[in-house]
Amino acid sequence: MRTSLKEDRIPRIAVMTIASLGVAIMLFILYSLVRDSIPILAHVTLSDLLFGTHWYPTYDPPEFGMLPLIAGSVSVTLLASLISLPISLALAVFLSEVCPAILREILKPVIEILGFFPSVVLGFIGMVVIAPWMVMNFNIMTGLNLLNASVLMGVMIIPIVTSLAEDSLNSVPKDIRDASFALGATRLETITRSVIPAALPGLMTASLLGVMRAIGETMVVLMAAGGAAMIPRSIMDPVRPLTSAIAAEMGETPFRSDHYFALFFAGLLLLLMTLALNMTALWIESRAKRLRS
């Protein structure tokens, strides 16, 4: 007993150290985000910042209304989720429940490789393939727009959501499928009435992680979303999500200017959004655990 306690101690201390280092870094990032976003509030009210519809940070006088950027982030994320989540979940169900083993051995690596695609390559495809195609077919001025970016982002999150969702379907015990079949259920009934409900918390977490990934994604929207800081009225309008505003503008803004502080504020907003989704995912998980024990 005594020796094992002692032996336990070293790895424990190591783990604790690394974990608290991680937490410390997180807190430091949060602190510097907050520290550098507060000064903007001295010049612009919170409600003008959040609900102002004019983002003209380099005009004189500048305007820092972030609603177009927020709308850009939200619309790309929503549309990308709308496109990709149904596909991902269907793909996951197909892979884990329907697909013959051989096809699965082929499909899984293909999907995984899709997940390793550098986002800059996807953005490039958006610029040189999707955009011209859209201009030709939809009679619009530019193919760099909300739809283009959302499709690409959808492609980016499909592999993540699919593989997480498939894991959660696979972790549904065989017992439960047997119980369903033994009651006279068909394969389809077993999937829809017992396997999917049993995996639901996992499927929701997988989807949320995909959405989180979409909110934070920068390169694809920077390249393919068109970059106009306007509230989109159609899916063919160009948008400028928070991430692309930060990436595009941070390099050209004077250190500790109002614009600089405003971009930090945009970063804080992004962090809060992902944090909220993360908390939701954790909550779903803990609730599911409670139901299970």
Next chain:
Amino acid sequence: MEKDKFSVRDLDLYYGSNHALKKINLQIPERAVTALIGPSGCGKSSFLRCLNRMNDFIPGCSVSGKVELDGSDIYDANTDLINLRRRVGMVFQRPNPFPMSIFDNVAYGPRLHGDRDRNTLRDIVEESLRVSALWGEVRDILHTPALALSGGQQQRLCIARAVAVQPEVLLMDEPTSALDPMATARIEELVRELRTRYTVVIVTHNMQQAARISDTTDFFLSGEMVESGPTQQMFTSPRDKRTEDYITGRFG
């Protein structure tokens, strides 16, 4: 014990090249409890799964011979599997309720088979839970998660779930092996009551249990059915030497 519910003839079962059941011939009487006993690995579970064709899901498993339920062969090509499994319910070794409410667990089968009316479902759920002697304990918590119940309660819930589709036969594969003695006693009591309505086939490796609850016993050994007969007779004057060795605890 007027007639036989199942009549099994020359049943062979292979898992790939593993000959797991060899030329099994036996009758299972209607509205009685039949116990299948034998050492672990002798093929009891495999045999039980032949009776509702749950073996169909096991890759590499092939079955030949006849399994007649009320005179018609369930391995016939045009057997309706859904109807078969509705008539022949199953309770598994480990309690396996769905991760949903108690009510939804019991209503699962009836809903599959088209019962949608809320009042009808409520009646079926109550009746099934009464049959499985669980109603008194759960009547006020029907809409709470089934997985919050104790192991013994979960197993009785699984019995209720099987009963809810009004089967004629209940197959039980070591239903008490994961339970404590108290919960086991309750299930045994329940099985004895079930006999008045259902044909029960129960696998057990506990010979006292077989002796306590069954009317007929079949002794399996290494994939063969060694001896079959009224439980009383089997335990007091077994005909086969191997049966005697097994029930007197010389191996197993």
